[in-house]
Structures are given as structure tokens and as C-alpha cells.
Amino acid sequence: MSDVTPAKKAVSEIAASDIVETVPSALIILDRNLNITSANRAFYQTFRTSRAETEGCHIYELGNRQWDIPALRSLLESVIPHRASVEGFEVEHDFPTIGRRTMLVNARKIFRPGDHDGYILLAIEDVSEERAAQAESKRNWQLTQSIVDTIRDPLVVLEHDMTIVTASKAFLTIFGITEAETQGRRVSELGQHQWDVPALRHLMEKVLPENKPIENFEIEDDFPGLGRRVFNLNARKIWQPGNHTHRMLLVFEDITDRKQRERDAQVLTNEISHRIKNNLQIVVGLIAYEARSTAAECVPGYKAMQARIGAIAQLYDLISQSSRGPTIAVDAYLREIAETMSASLLGNTSGIKIEVKAEALDIDPDRAVPFGLLVNELATNAIKHAFPDGTGRVVLSVEQVGDQIELTVADDGVGMKGKDAAKVPEKRGADYVAIFVRQLGGTIVPSGSEGAGTIVRIRLPLLLVPPAGAERVAA
Amino acid sequence: MMAVILIVEDDAFTRDMAEIMIQDWGHHTLLASDVDEALSLLRSPQHIDALFTDIYLKTAVLGGCDLARKAIELRPELRVLYTTGNTVTDQMKALFVKGTRCLVKPYAEHQLQASVENLLAA
Numbered sequence: 001m002s003d004v005t006p007a008k009k010a011v012s013e014i015a016a017s018d019i020v021e022t023v024p025s026a027l028i029i030l031d032r033n034l035n036i037t038s039a040n041r042a043f044y045q046t047f048r049t050s051r052a053e054t055e056g057c058h059i060y061e062l063g064n065r066q067w068d069i070p071a072l073r074s075l076l077e078s079v080i081p082h083r084a085s086v087e088g089f090e091v092e093h094d095f096p097t098i099g100r101r102t103m104l105v106n107a108r109k110i111f112r113p114g115d116h117d118g119y120i121l122l123a124i125e126d127v128s129e130e131r132a133a134q135a136e137s138k139r140n141w142q143l144t145q146s147i148v149d150t151i152r153d154p155l156v157v158l159e160h161d162m163t164i165v166t167a168s169k170a171f172l173t174i175f176g177i178t179e180a181e182t183q184g185r186r187v188s189e190l191g192q193h194q195w196d197v198p199a200l201r202h203l204m205e206k207v208l209p210e211n212k213p214i215e216n217f218e219i220e221d222d223f224p225g226l227g228r229r230v231f232n233l234n235a236r237k238i239w240q241p242g243n244h245t246h247r248m249l250l251v252f253e254d255i256t257d258r259k260q261r262e263r264d265a266q267v268l269t270n271e272i273s274h275r276i277k278n279n280l281q282i283v284v285g286l287i288a289y290e291a292r293s294t295a296a297e298c299v300p301g302y303k304a305m306q307a308r309i310g311a312i313a314q315l316y317d318l319i320s321q322s323s324r325g326p327t328i329a330v331d332a333y334l335r336e337i338a339e340t341m342s343a344s345l346l347g348n349t350s351g352i353k354i355e356v357k358a359e360a361l362d363i364d365p366d367r368a369v370p371f372g373l374l375v376n377e378l379a380t381n382a383i384k385h386a387f388p389d390g391t392g393r394v395v396l397s398v399e400q401v402g403d404q405i406e407l408t409v410a411d412d413g414v415g416m417k418g419k420d421a422a423k424v425p426e427k428r429g430a431d432y433v434a435i436f437v438r439q440l441g442g443t444i445v446p447s448g449s450e451g452a453g454t455i456v457r458i459r460l461p462l463l464l465v466p467p468a469g470a471e472r473v474a475a
Numbered sequence: 476m477m478a479v480i481l482i483v484e485d486d487a488f489t490r491d492m493a494e495i496m497i498q499d500w501g502h503h504t505l506l507a508s509d510v511d512e513a514l515s516l517l518r519s520p521q522h523i524d525a526l527f528t529d530i531y532l533k534t535a536v537l538g539g540c541d542l543a544r545k546a547i548e549l550r551p552e553l554r555v556l557y558t559t560g561n562t563v564t565d566q567m568k569a570l571f572v573k574g575t576r577c578l579v580k581p582y583a584e585h586q587l588q589a590s591v592e593n594l595l596a597a
Contacts, residue, residue, distance in 0.1 A: 280580070284583055316562075
């Protein structure tokens, strides 16, 4: 009794012919003389031929001898006779009917019972598109690698686990390491672990999952063979359309020379600022000395002159410590003026508090002197006249109003009782206010009575918005 | 309160002006132009209540800071007031003797007076 029931046998026969017709690979069977005994539908479709043209035809004769390919001849005549099967034999050929194609040929010898000559089953898979995609990918990679190698800044491409996929030639040259030493290693493990910085690691962990680039992360350290260096690190996520692999590009910009130039410029600025302020100290001293031998009623004028010189001198502090570029931070300038005025309050004025409420706004350094002198004049006026009992509060504020800066000097003192608040009681002070406002192209905003005290509002067209991407200049 | 104040300033004019002003307010003054001159006075038996020192002294960029630290080691009760034409940075402040102040240049007479009064009242 057979193990195979008739039903099972029928299923297996149907299944075999169905499978042959259904598989996407082109299949042909050759006899020992290399004549085609049969082919499947995929073969006819792929090579645009028919059963009538194919069956019984010698393989090399088929379709105007388009299968008379040296590589195929070698497979069929030299390899197959000695082996039962061959897999992955690649044939690239210009087929007159379908153009240039890359075919992957698997061959197997099959024997039927009683037939010793056997047949050859050829499964031919058209892998042209796959090979073209691989070639394109390789060309892209070579292009990328050549771009990477051309960029003078060292850079690495990192896998999602922070291991290095590739490092540019500049990276290998500058850090004196071989390609083999970088592959599969983390940046933090390189060299003497200079890049093993917790803050950098923290930022790098966010680049891929949060698509958050790293911009201008500065690391200063001693590098073997390089000495002390400052590097600016920038990183961003990179990926190819249709490719789910996300990687990170990490670029190391050597900014050592730039930093040194910035530091030199800083030292020079500080030195100049120091000399100017020492010279201004001499000027203030000369005025003080003159004031000693002058009539008592003239002394306030000398003191006002010293305060004005002080307001100009404060600018040099701001220029030398400016972190917002070649501009003057109005908020910081107001605070400096307030601090100096507070420090100089004496005797019957020591109960006066000077406060600053300021938005972070920048002005052109060329206009900072009249601005500082204007603030000095208005605040001095408030201190002198608003508080006969020696206690009170002066608030200096700046805010952006439209495209202008509004400077407000307000006090909670005795008020002007209907007089124009911007009219400083002393003629010279009033003249100065008018001159500085005019010089700055500003306007005095009429102020009504707003509770006790005096309020002066001045609109100034000084707002300076630094151009995007403007390089910050070390002062 | 009449006090003895050591003025350390490398610019002769500024030093003399400070002396005139401080003497006007009834104090005694001692003068030095650099760290070494000041230290020799501080090491002497001379009574000194307060040190008023410039920070950048001749070639010593932070000479006044070094001087004040040594002065306090010699005389722990000494009061210290700094002055400078430089920007007072956090790095500089870190070098200041605890509880001291700095008068920035250019200072007017009344500003120096307020600072000296605060110094001696502390």
C-alpha cells in the first residue's frame, strides 16, 4: 500500500505545475544538447518570446542568438557538466529585445527515472533594477565620501548608537588616527577622551530622536600632536529619502586661531578702555581741583560736568564686555548708570533708590554717548529736585514701542505741578536734554499727571536689530 | 572718624588728587605707587586703618588684588577699597577680599567721599 493517497498525489501534481507558472523567476528546461524542452510564463514574458518560438530551439539559437553569451556558454558547457547545481551565476548582457540586463542564473541538473542524460533547469532572475540601485547607491556613497574627504573641517558620520560609520580624511589626518581605529567606536572613546564631555553627550543623544541639531558647542582641550585647540562642534541628523536609517553628521571646526584673535582683540580693547578711563580720571580730577578754588555757586556745574564724563566713561565698560556684538546693550548701559549714580548718593540724598526696568535692546555705539548723557541729565534732575526730604525712587526704563525705543525716567517725588516735566529746572540741563533728543532724532512724549511724581517719556528711533547671522565681534 | 588711609595708585596725578581730597575730609594719608612700596608700609609699625588701591599697578594687571590679599594676611582688621579703570569682571571680583567694594574710574570727589565714608563706617 502506497503512503501517498490519490488525493495527495493530485494535489502535489497540480501544485508543481502551478508553482512553475506562478514563480516570478523565468524557468527553462534544457536537454543534454542544450535544446529547450519547456519554459514557464515568466520566461516568455520577460524575454518577449512565445512557446512556439522557444520549445525545441537550441538555447544559443533562441531569439536571433541573443542567448549565445560567452558567460552562459561557460556555465552550461564547463561548469554544469561537473556539478549538480550552480547558484548566483550573474550574467550581464545586451538583449536585443529587452536591452541591457543583469540576470542571476541558478542551474540544477534534474534526472527523471530511467533517464541518465538528465536535464538542466535554469532559473533566471532579472536583477537589473536591483543592481542598478546598488550601483547608484555605491556612486552616491562614493560621491558623499569624496565630498566628505574634500571638506577641510574634520567630520564623522555616526550610527544611532553613536558609533562611527565613517570619518573624513581630514578627521583622520588632524587627529592622527587610522580609519580602522575609528570604525565602530564612539567619539567619546577616541584620543584621550577629549570628546567625553557630559554636556556634549547629552546634546548628541537628542540629535536623532528629537531631530535637534547641535550648533557651536565649544570644546577646548590639549590634543596629542596638536597642542591646545578649540573646536566648535556642529551636528545634525542625516537620512536618505526612502531609507529608514538615520545617522548623525558631526563636524569639528577648528576655531583656535579665531578664538585667539578674539582674545587678542579683547585684551586690546580692555587695554584701550583702561587707558581712556584713566585719562578721564585725570580730567575728572582736574575739574575737581578747579572746583576747589571756584565760587560755591559754580561747584554744582563742575559736579554735573564730572557726572557727564562718568556717563561717557561707562560706555567703555560696556564695549569691552559686550556679548551682543558691536552694539551697545541699552539695558546694561542703564544699569551701569544707575549703579554709579546710586554709589555716589551722599548725605541728604542717600535715601533715594534708583531702579532699572529694561528690555534687552541694542543701540548703535555711535549714538550711545548722547543717549547716556540724556539719561544722566534726566536722572540727575530727578535726584536733585524731586525729593526735598531726601527719600524716594527713580525708575529708569526702556522698552520697545513699535520700531522705536521709549526711554522713561520716572520718580515718585514732589512732581512738577503742571509744568512741562521734560523742562529741567536748570537752564543748562534743559538745553542739554533738548540737544540730545534732537541729536538722536527723538521726540518727547507729553505726559499727563500719573499720580505723584514726575514722568518723562522720550521716543527714540534707535532700535537696532542685528542682521541675522551677524558674527559677534569680540570687543 | 579720622583715619589713616594708604593710597596705592601708579598714576601720580590721580594719586595726588586722591590724597588732597581724602586729607580735606580730615584723614591722614600714606602714599605708594606699586605693590612693593605698599607692602613695605604695611609691614612697618605704622598705624593704617584702610587701604585704597588701584588694581592695575604698573605692570601688575591684578596687582591691587594681590596686594589686598597680602595686606589682610598682615593686618586682618584692615579695610579695603579697590579702584580700577578696567571692567570689573567676575574673575576680578573672585579675587576681592570678602566684603570689599570697588570704585570705578573715573570717580568724582563726591563719589570717592561716599565710598570712603562707607568704608570707614562698615
